[in-house]
Every structure is written in C-alpha cells, then in structure tokens.
Amino acid sequence: MTQHSAAPSLVVVGSIGIDTIETPVAKRESILGGSASYACAAASFFTNVGMVGVVGTDFPKQDVDLYKHFKINLDGLETVPGQTFRWSGVYEANMDNRRTISTDLNVFASFQPKLPAGYRRSPFLFLANIQPTLQLHVLDQIDKPRFTVVDTMDLWINTAKEDLLAVVKRVDMLTLNESEARHLSGEQTLLKAARALLSLGPKYVLVKKGEHGSILFSERSIFLMPAYPLEEVQDPTGAGDTFAGGLMGVLASAGTVDEPTLRKAMVYGSVVASFGVEAFSLDRLQTLTLAQIETRAGRFRDMMRV
Amino acid sequence: MTQHSAAPSLVVVGSIGIDTIETPVAKRESILGGSASYACAAASFFTNVGMVGVVGTDFPKQDVDLYKHFKINLDGLETVPGQTFRWSGVYEANMDNRRTISTDLNVFASFQPKLPAGYRRSPFLFLANIQPTLQLHVLDQIDKPRFTVVDTMDLWINTAKEDLLAVVKRVDMLTLNESEARHLSGEQTLLKAARALLSLGPKYVLVKKGEHGSILFSERSIFLMPAYPLEEVQDPTGAGDTFAGGLMGVLASAGTVDEPTLRKAMVYGSVVASFGVEAFSLDRLQTLTLAQIETRAGRFRDMMRV
Numbered sequence: 001m002t003q004h005s006a007a008p009s010l011v012v013v014g015s016i017g018i019d020t021i022e023t024p025v026a027k028r029e030s031i032l033g034g035s036a037s038y039a040c041a042a043a044s045f046f047t048n049v050g051m052v053g054v055v056g057t058d059f060p061k062q063d064v065d066l067y068k069h070f071k072i073n074l075d076g077l078e079t080v081p082g083q084t085f086r087w088s089g090v091y092e093a094n095m096d097n098r099r100t101i102s103t104d105l106n107v108f109a110s111f112q113p114k115l116p117a118g119y120r121r122s123p124f125l126f127l128a129n130i131q132p133t134l135q136l137h138v139l140d141q142i143d144k145p146r147f148t149v150v151d152t153m154d155l156w157i158n159t160a161k162e163d164l165l166a167v168v169k170r171v172d173m174l175t176l177n178e179s180e181a182r183h184l185s186g187e188q189t190l191l192k193a194a195r196a197l198l199s200l201g202p203k204y205v206l207v208k209k210g211e212h213g214s215i216l217f218s219e220r221s222i223f224l225m226p227a228y229p230l231e232e233v234q235d236p237t238g239a240g241d242t243f244a245g246g247l248m249g250v251l252a253s254a255g256t257v258d259e260p261t262l263r264k265a266m267v268y269g270s271v272v273a274s275f276g277v278e279a280f281s282l283d284r285l286q287t288l289t290l291a292q293i294e295t296r297a298g299r300f301r302d303m304m305r306v
Numbered sequence: 307m308t309q310h311s312a313a314p315s316l317v318v319v320g321s322i323g324i325d326t327i328e329t330p331v332a333k334r335e336s337i338l339g340g341s342a343s344y345a346c347a348a349a350s351f352f353t354n355v356g357m358v359g360v361v362g363t364d365f366p367k368q369d370v371d372l373y374k375h376f377k378i379n380l381d382g383l384e385t386v387p388g389q390t391f392r393w394s395g396v397y398e399a400n401m402d403n404r405r406t407i408s409t410d411l412n413v414f415a416s417f418q419p420k421l422p423a424g425y426r427r428s429p430f431l432f433l434a435n436i437q438p439t440l441q442l443h444v445l446d447q448i449d450k451p452r453f454t455v456v457d458t459m460d461l462w463i464n465t466a467k468e469d470l471l472a473v474v475k476r477v478d479m480l481t482l483n484e485s486e487a488r489h490l491s492g493e494q495t496l497l498k499a500a501r502a503l504l505s506l507g508p509k510y511v512l513v514k515k516g517e518h519g520s521i522l523f524s525e526r527s528i529f530l531m532p533a534y535p536l537e538e539v540q541d542p543t544g545a546g547d548t549f550a551g552g553l554m555g556v557l558a559s560a561g562t563v564d565e566p567t568l569r570k571a572m573v574y575g576s577v578v579a580s581f582g583v584e585a586f587s588l589d590r591l592q593t594l595t596l597a598q599i600e601t602r603a604g605r606f607r608d609m610m611r612v
Contacts, residue, residue, distance in 0.1 A: 024494075094494070188330075188400070191535045212518040213532065224609045226519065226530035229497045263612050301612055303530045306569050 007121045008050035008073045009252040012039045013113050013138050014128025016053040020088040023095065023235050031281040032063045035128035038238035039245030041285045042272045044070040045293060046249030050119050052076035056084040056107045066282060075116040082107040095236050115141040124252040128241055129153050132163035139170050147257045149173040149248060157184050169201035175244055177208045208240050216266060221259060225266050228274035228300050235280045239273045246272035271296045313427045314356035314379045315558040318345045319419050319444050320434025322359040326394040329541050337587040338369045341434035344544035345551030347591045348578045350376040351599060352555030356425050358382035362390040362413045372588060381422040388413040401542050421447040430558040434547055435459050438469035445476050453563045455479040455554060463490050475507035481550055483514045514546050522572060529569050534580040534606050541586045545579045552578035577602045
C-alpha cells in the first residue's frame, strides 16, 4: 500500500521505450528512451516526481536502477508480461527531420495508466504524448491538480481529434510544436494559431520550435524564448519531453504558477534539454549536477538580456 | 559641390529596384524595392542617412518623392540612361522560401558606386548585398568609418569568395542568414559557424533567422533575439535590409557601439522590420511614426523579459 506515503509533487504519465537511433553523429542500439523517461529525469533535478508507465518483463534492470539514481518514484511503473515498447529512427543531416524505421508498441499497445493511490493528490501533472483517451483516463483518476500540462502529436489530431479537444479543455497548458499548432488550429501564423488554441480552454499554449526555442502564449501575454546555442548536438530525441519535465519540475518546486515563475521554469527546462541533447538517451543527464544547470542558466539569461 | 554639407551619420550602399511580388496574401506589380530603399527608409527614423545607388531614367518621380518624404540624403543617388533594375518573385505558402521569376539587372549591371565627397567622412556605413568587388570599391572611397556592416548572399560565396573574404576582413560586422553562415564557414552548428566567421576578421557576426529572429555573436558574448510575433505578414521582401537599416540608424544615432547599444539597436531594427512586412514595399514604413515604434519596442521587451 502506498496510501501513507507523501504524494509526489509532480506526476508524469508517458511512454517508456527501448530506442535504436541514428543521427549524423553516431548510431546507438537499444538505449533507454520514452517521454516519461526523459521528462522524469529532467524534473528530478528540481522536485520529487512519480512516473506512470508500462514496461515488459524484458526491461533491463540497469534502466530501473537509472530511474532510481534520479530518485524517481516508481510506484506507478507497471511491469507486465511481454516486450517493452521499441522505436527506431534516423535523423537527417540537420537533425530537423527524423524518419521512423520501426515502431513495435508491444506492451504499450494495451497500456491503461493506473495512478497509485499515493499519486492522486499530486498538485502537478504532466501528460506526455500518449493517446488522448488514456490522457482522459488519467484526468479522471486524479484530484483537481493545481496545474496540468498536456503534450500531443499530429497522429492524434488526425485520428482522435474529439478526444484530444476534450483533454485540451480540461488542462491548464497545451504544449505542441509549430506545425501541430497550425494543424490543430487551422491557422497559418503562430499568433492566430495560439489564440485559437487558447479559446479551446487552456490558460497557456506553449509552442515548441526545436532549435529556434519556444513561445508561451496566454490571454494577456507572450513570452519569446530562444534556445541555448550548442556546439554539437548528438541526439535530439526527447528534447521536448526533457524541456517539459524540467519546466514542470521547477513549477512543482515553486508550488505556484504565475508569469515570472513560468518564464523562469522555461529557462531551466530549456537548459536541462540543452544538456540532454549533448548525448544519447539519459547519458548526459545522468552525470549532470544542479550547479552545472545554474551556471548555464546564468549564461543563458545573459544571452537574452536587453 | 557637396564638400561643405555635413556628412550623413550613416551611408547605405545597395540596390534600388522595381519589384513584382506575389505572396500567399496578394500580388503587386512594379513596386519600389531594393536593399538601399528598405535600409534607408528604416534608418531614417533614427538618424540622417545618405543613399548610394543607381536608377534608370524610367525611375518614377513618386519614388524619389518617397525617398524625400523619409528625408533620405540623395546626393549619392545616380540616374543613368536606361532601365532601372527589375526583380520578380513568388513566395511559397509559409513565406519561408521564394522563387525568382525574373531578374533584369539593367543599369545595375554597370553600377560603380561613387561616394559623394560629403559622404566620405560618414562614421557609419552599411554595405547591403551587392557584388563584393563593389563593396571593396566603396571601402576604398571612405575614410576609416567608426562602424561598417556588410551583408552578402550565397551567390557571392559561390562565385566571388576571395573578394568576399577581403571585404569581411575589413568590416566590423558581417550579417548573413543561417544557411549562408553554414555555407561560408563550412560548419554545421551556428555556434561553430559563427566562431569560424569571427576568425575571418569582423568583431561581430549577426546571423538572421527570419521569423525565428537573429543571433549576434562576438568573441566574448552571444545575444539571442527572437522575432516580434505578427498577426499577418503581407510581404517579407526587404525584411533583412529593414532590420539592418533600423539597427544601423540606432547605432549612428547613439554614435557609439557597445554591447548594450547593439542589443538595443537589434530590438529597434527588428521592430521596424516587423512593421515593414505588414505591407508591400515601403507602404507601412511610409505612415509609421516613432511613437508606434516605441510602443511596439516596449511590448517586445516585455515578451523577452526573464
């Protein structure tokens, strides 16, 4: 029973996968991936985070140990008979586009996220990119959280738009990339797209632009955030989830959500993501320290100061 | 003789053309264009600017009157027998790419920029994108200016690289777009590209990223500037020259060039460019006021504040 343990400040629901990835820099086989892995690891620098996800019986013990290294609460990690979700992809020369080679859903195909009793009063919730019906299922299990962020993708806009809209209506922040924002809203300019998306319910829309940074839209304000410039990117996989995880970690640590805290959280999320892409999988995050994050955050702020 | 008139604070050397442009929003025929037109109009809000360029005898009087409306010093505007430079292009749906339909150099083919005596002691110089040998020819005619910025394009990297490198060595700032920065440096990441370009001589490298803003690199610092988000873009033609013109206008007005002034100048250049693309040609700049620029600059700073 986890009833008596304190609720994690942040709950992350998402995928856990074994990835095989080729970038212009290198190729790595069967490495830990998945949105929940990246987001939880990033959040762990700032707050106590609980993971909700599913793996198969083949899931390596060393990866569970890595989660423990990050002090991730694993009460919500389910192990079921079968193989873990596997994904394989190749990035093009400029890393802007990637091509999926294979997707084997395996145990992820029948994933029904179940929140442990101890997670139900968690104040912060990040619904990483999974099927909208599953996201709704999570929202039904949690007591009114203080702040919920949802991520999505083109696939659900095309195949499950009604469910997705039902999710978007119930969350505080929608995060998605530029083309998805245009696609879901039907508007060409980001400003019009963001206004249309805000009218669907969320108080904030966070548009991710990859190496060009991100933009936070609310009813009354806009925050334009560039990306931290990097010498070399090894693997951009999981950058968006690392960004969102770091952001949510800072919010959960602050306990309140206002415009200055959100902007600060975006800076830290972006900094953690900038470290993450310097290596494959969670390799760089594994050795990262809060002091290194603070140093880079300071440099980053200097680069944004007018 | 112009010997006795005060030197303009800023001299702009570039093209003057008659454009026919189709964007997803509208099509306009035979409208005033050219890098010198955009840059001088933008600079005119902040400083006195002298234009060096060439037009044919067909150049409309109304366009000369428009230059006068902006109080541009026209001592360096040469009128020669023949037709004015003409360019025609079409923008794709997202305005990221444009296709040239036709280019008629006309009198621009034999352009030999001649600085009026009154311009030779001007402290600020913007060499817009013209053939590098002509840019060198201008540098030979001007007394050591306090700050010179040069713009270039892929064509010269491919066809006149040695001359271009000779120009770059003699200027304070090189401005170019992302793909040109990669092309000229041979480096993939912008950070490495910028370092390589700084080693060629200039103190600053300003990389333009269109709707994603720009980045200013120097030996010791980086400034990441986003772009002002717009409801609708009518015509992006000349945005880079408007940006550079506004930037140089602010620098010339300040009289000094240091990091805070440069960042401020980039904000104002970007704001003027954001107005410029709201209409074709100089249509929006024609009615723009300094008060409108200040209001938007204030909003823009709010959007960048962390």
